[in-house]
Structure formats: structure tokens, C-alpha cells
Amino acid sequence: MKLYCLLLLITVVDVGATVAQEKVLPQGDRGIAARYPGDTGIESDEGVVFREHFNDALSVVKMRWESVHQEDLLSIDADVPNSRDGNRSLLVTHLGGESDGAHLYRRLGKGYDKLHYRFYVKFDSACAPIHHFFHVGGYAPPTAWPQGGAGVRPSGTERFTTGVEPFGNNWQWDYYSYWRDMRGSPPRGQC
Structure with missing residues (x-):
């Protein structure tokens, strides 16, 4: 693949x-x-x-x-x-x-x-469907490698990230973003 x-x-x-x-x-x-x-x-x-x-x-x-x-x-x-x-x-x-x-x-x-x-x-x-593709963001302080943080809402001073990735069997583009005022994803509202 x-x-x-x-x-x-x-x-x-x-x-x-x-x-x-x-x-x-x-x-x-x-x-x-x-x-x-x-x-x-x-x-x-x-x-x-x-x-x-x-x-x-x-x-x-x-x-x-x-x-x-x-x-x-x-x-x-x-x-x-x-x-x-x-x-x-x-x-x-x-x-x-x-x-x-x-x-x-x-x-x-x-x-x-x-x-x-x-x-x-x-x-x-x-190629089978993939998870996590192209991501950009900012970290404070800046780091020399990408950071994690999945499922955790940023405080607004330490990071933000957004990504685009193919989703589902039709490979439609989906966005995956973390920022201070984010809401959780449906159906449960988790980050």
C-alpha cells in the first residue's frame, strides 16, 4: 500500500x-x-x-x-x-x-x-483508508518534532493543530482540529 x-x-x-x-x-x-x-x-x-x-x-x-x-x-x-x-x-x-x-x-x-x-x-x-495525514500547527514553546494531544482540548496558550485526512470508504476530505474553543465531536461530545 x-x-x-x-x-x-x-x-x-x-x-x-x-x-x-x-x-x-x-x-x-x-x-x-x-x-x-x-x-x-x-x-x-x-x-x-x-x-x-x-x-x-x-x-x-x-x-x-x-x-x-x-x-x-x-x-x-x-x-x-x-x-x-x-x-x-x-x-x-x-x-x-x-x-x-x-x-x-x-x-x-x-x-x-x-x-x-x-x-x-x-x-x-x-491503499487502505488511513488515519492522520497532513497536519500543521503551532506549539508554545516551539518543538523540534510533532507533539501529541489527541482527545485533549488545548488551553489556548500552548498549542493548536489542524489536519486534513481522507475519511471513509469514499475518501472524502475531513478536517481534524484542536483549538481552545473547540467542541467535542458527535455523538458524545468528546474531544
Whole structure:
């Protein structure tokens, strides 16, 4: 069973804005990506905080991440979408019931009020449903590896996390978020 994660792109749309100053986000073909067909050169845009294209050897890719877990489940692959520059992707092999999965993790530093993430992903048709996929968040103090906290409502000062993951037999996208004012999930209201 395989999970393909092809591109991770993180862009800062509005740094330092308060709620009263909030800007309207560009829509359609007017955003950062529209200026870089196939994402060629997008990492040079001042609004891009981090871009991972996986075009290097895994040993080089690992140097851009603070925590690399289960490296034996990661490899560089030639399967990429036609619409992007580059000729490599990251292949993450999912071994259901045999491991807790692999991850790449890094801190971005301070000073971002708003971040937008974009990534491409392809799942092998034989892949069984998975739990826990792409997650982002913030920890105070910042940590060099991802933290737990499942089932525990954050106090509002130590962390927040949100994730997107495929859910159910139809593989619809579901969100999995922890923040101070969260309510529990149905039917029992647990966190």
C-alpha cells in the first residue's frame, strides 16, 4: 500500500495584519501561484516561506526538515503531476498495522499571522483508508518534532493543530482540529 505526497508549498499571504486590517485574498488566477506556471521559480517570491519540491536525493531533502521519522518508509519517486516543474516526488509507503507511519517536520519561525499551505497528493488505488495525514500547527514553546494531544482540548496558550485526512470508504476530505474553543465531536461530545 502506497501513499504519494508530491509537493509541499507553504506561502504567506498576509504577514502582520490584524483582524481590522485583514486583506481580501486573491481569487481565481490572481494569486502567487498564477505568476509561476508549473510553480517554476515560486520559491523566489517574497510571499513564499518554504517550498519543498523533492527534486533532490532523499539525503538532501532530509536536511531541510528538523525531524524525519521512519526514513525507511520514504523514498524519492519519478511520479509527478504534469502541471508542476520538477521531476520527483516523495513516496511515503503506508504499512497498515505494521508502523505508525513516517513524517517530515519543521518549524517555520516566528512572526506569521496567516499561512496558506498547498500540496499535491496521490494515493495508490490499493491503499487502505488511513488515519492522520497532513497536519500543521503551532506549539508554545516551539518543538523540534510533532507533539501529541489527541482527545485533549488545548488551553489556548500552548498549542493548536489542524489536519486534513481522507475519511471513509469514499475518501472524502475531513478536517481534524484542536483549538481552545473547540467542541467535542458527535455523538458524545468528546474531544
